[in-house]
Amino acid sequence: MTIRYCLTCISLFVIFSTRGQDADSLYKAGHYFDASIAYERILFDSKDPSRQLIAIFGKTRCLKQEGLYDQAMTFLENWQAYPFPDSSLAEIHYQQALCTYLGGHFENVLSLVERWPYEHGGQQPTPMMVVLKILALNELGRWKEAGDAYHSFIVQQGPAVMPPDLYQHIPRLKSIEKAQWLSQFIPGAGQFYAGRPGEAIFSILVQTAGIWFGVVSFEQHYYVSAWLIGAALFGAFHMGGVRRAEVLVRQYNRKKMLAFNETVREQLLTLLQ
Amino acid sequence: MKLVLPLILLILSFSHVRGQQFGFSKELRFAQYLQDKEAVPEAIRVLEQVDTTALSRAQKDSLFYMLGWAAYSIRQLDKSIGSFLKVSADFSKYDKSRFFAAYCQAFQGNQTVQGRGRMDSASDGLRELVLPDSTLRELRDFQLAGIALLKRDYKAFLSEQQQFTYSSYIFEKEEHRMQLYYDKLKGFKHKSPVLAGVYSALVPGLGKWYAGKKKQGIAAFLPVISLAALTYEAYRKDGVKSARFIGFGTLFTVFYIGDIWGSTLSVKIRRNEFYKEYDNKILFDMHIPLRNFFN
Numbered sequence: 001m002t003i004r005y006c007l008t009c010i011s012l013f014v015i016f017s018t019r020g021q022d023a024d025s026l027y028k029a030g031h032y033f034d035a036s037i038a039y040e041r042i043l044f045d046s047k048d049p050s051r052q053l054i055a056i057f058g059k060t061r062c063l064k065q066e067g068l069y070d071q072a073m074t075f076l077e078n079w080q081a082y083p084f085p086d087s088s089l090a091e092i093h094y095q096q097a098l099c100t101y102l103g104g105h106f107e108n109v110l111s112l113v114e115r116w117p118y119e120h121g122g123q124q125p126t127p128m129m130v131v132l133k134i135l136a137l138n139e140l141g142r143w144k145e146a147g148d149a150y151h152s153f154i155v156q157q158g159p160a161v162m163p164p165d166l167y168q169h170i171p172r173l174k175s176i177e178k179a180q181w182l183s184q185f186i187p188g189a190g191q192f193y194a195g196r197p198g199e200a201i202f203s204i205l206v207q208t209a210g211i212w213f214g215v216v217s218f219e220q221h222y223y224v225s226a227w228l229i230g231a232a233l234f235g236a237f238h239m240g241g242v243r244r245a246e247v248l249v250r251q252y253n254r255k256k257m258l259a260f261n262e263t264v265r266e267q268l269l270t271l272l273q
Numbered sequence: 274m275k276l277v278l279p280l281i282l283l284i285l286s287f288s289h290v291r292g293q294q295f296g297f298s299k300e301l302r303f304a305q306y307l308q309d310k311e312a313v314p315e316a317i318r319v320l321e322q323v324d325t326t327a328l329s330r331a332q333k334d335s336l337f338y339m340l341g342w343a344a345y346s347i348r349q350l351d352k353s354i355g356s357f358l359k360v361s362a363d364f365s366k367y368d369k370s371r372f373f374a375a376y377c378q379a380f381q382g383n384q385t386v387q388g389r390g391r392m393d394s395a396s397d398g399l400r401e402l403v404l405p406d407s408t409l410r411e412l413r414d415f416q417l418a419g420i421a422l423l424k425r426d427y428k429a430f431l432s433e434q435q436q437f438t439y440s441s442y443i444f445e446k447e448e449h450r451m452q453l454y455y456d457k458l459k460g461f462k463h464k465s466p467v468l469a470g471v472y473s474a475l476v477p478g479l480g481k482w483y484a485g486k487k488k489q490g491i492a493a494f495l496p497v498i499s500l501a502a503l504t505y506e507a508y509r510k511d512g513v514k515s516a517r518f519i520g521f522g523t524l525f526t527v528f529y530i531g532d533i534w535g536s537t538l539s540v541k542i543r544r545n546e547f548y549k550e551y552d553n554k555i556l557f558d559m560h561i562p563l564r565n566f567f568n
Contacts, residue, residue, distance in 0.1 A: 034318070037319060040306075040310075040312065222506060223506075
């Protein structure tokens with residue numbers, strides 16, 4: 001009886017460990033979709049928590065490689081309630097927050113960070129979770145909260161050499177309304193304000209040409225041309241200029257935010273290493 | 274001793290068959306597990322990788338039905354049609370497979386240029402069914418009526434519509450709506466592209482207005498009239514040989530002819546938009562009773 005039991009156990013172990021290897025080798029070969037199915041097969045077959053955890057993290061890696069962050073998020077959410085050891089649940093929680101961040105759901109990242117103490121016996125979020133929180137706050141433009149979290153994080157890490165305080169120079173974002181108003185009253189000024197002098201000069205030239213053509217035509221008694229070409233040209237480029245200034249300011253702000261977030265991310269990850 | 278060898282072979286072949294059956298049902302359960310977790314593309318991959326050569330007819334039917342259903346749920350309609358049509362008549366869900374295959378064919382037929390052949394296949398497939406249940410027979414007539422409308426075969430629609438009882442809660446509303454769609458499609462007034470062109474030649478943009486595209490008509494009127502005014506001004510002040518007149522005159526001519534040509538096309542575009550709108554409504558109403566009846 002004992003011998004039969006041992007043989008059964010060995011054969012099951014061999015079957016499952018071979019499948020795990022199949023999934024891993026598929027992953028290593030870059031066949032992420034097939035590897036994902038192989039990991040799911042382990043989850044379907046195995047009741048062993050250690051095997052299940054290997055499969056969960058394996059499948060998460062596959063989904064991340066495929067850029068399916070939302071799918072990874074939902075997949076990990078379903079495993080949050082399983083009775084795994086707390087360290088594993090914490091890793092699942094972190095992976096879920098990471099996929100949520102990569103998927104661009106920044107408010108949800110903050111919610112996942114806030115849930116941490118309730119789901120992990122009152123423990124404080126891990127340093128990586130705090131990093132995600134800071135980055136998510138940056139993405140949302142909540143500089144004050146991001147700065148506070150950043151300063152607390154630096155103090156907690158207690159590095160030997162204090163890094164430069166990045167939040168002393170938070171990106172100065174430009175106002176969309178201001179750009180619109182400027183373009184409304186001074187042609188090209190909105191584009192200048194958005195940091196695009198080339199476009200500003202082009203806008204000024206075209207609008208001036210419209211006005212000039214209108215005035216000259218009017219003086220020469222070409223009234224129809226004055227209105228339909230001069231005024232229409234000016235009007236079209238003036239309204240277009242206002243809208244363009246708005247777009248340019250948005251692009252400028254986004255670029256600034258991304259650059260700042262990149263700097264913060266690099267510094268925080270260096271600190272963690 | 275003579276009996277031992279055949280006995281061993283028998284036991285071995287029996288255990289082999291049992292093993293295959295176990296393996297197949299496990300694959301099916303795994304595919305179902307994936308579908309339940311909304312990993313449908315993965316489920317399709319698993320089902321497609323099953324080796325069908327050693328499967329019994331019943332196992333193949335289960336496999337094709339499941340594959341058809343999975344493909345249908347993520348709108349891989351070609352794969353869905355192919356799988357549903359492979360289900361044999363002995364299978365318990367044969368009727369359901371055929372109904373859904375026909376619906377998918379009708380849908381695909383409506384989306385493609387060579388669609389009529391597919392819709393004919395859909396109708397033929399439904400007519401071949403031997404249906405003992407009167408509700409199911411009426412559902413077939415309803416589907417055939419829908420396909421007839423998609424083909425604009427009004428005579429065939431009226432013939433199928435004779436079978437509507439308007440009494441089953443499953444498709445009573447849809448039967449009424451199908452009647453309404455028939456009235457709308459039949460009553461659709463075919464406008465003349467030539468007349469639209471003539472209208473636009475008389476008043477720029479009027480052809481598009483006539484075709485039912487009023488905003489486009491106004492949008493066409495304004496530039497043509499503006500260019501006409503500029504051309505007239507150039508003619509009045511500078512004469513026929515002036516560069517100003519030739520420039521604006523050329524622009525006006527291009528826009529004017531372009532508007533006439535656009536008006537003739539807009540009749541066809543409007544007609545296609547109208548048909549597309551009603552095709553979508555018909556397909557939607559064909560789908561609801563299928564889901565209600567079979568699920």
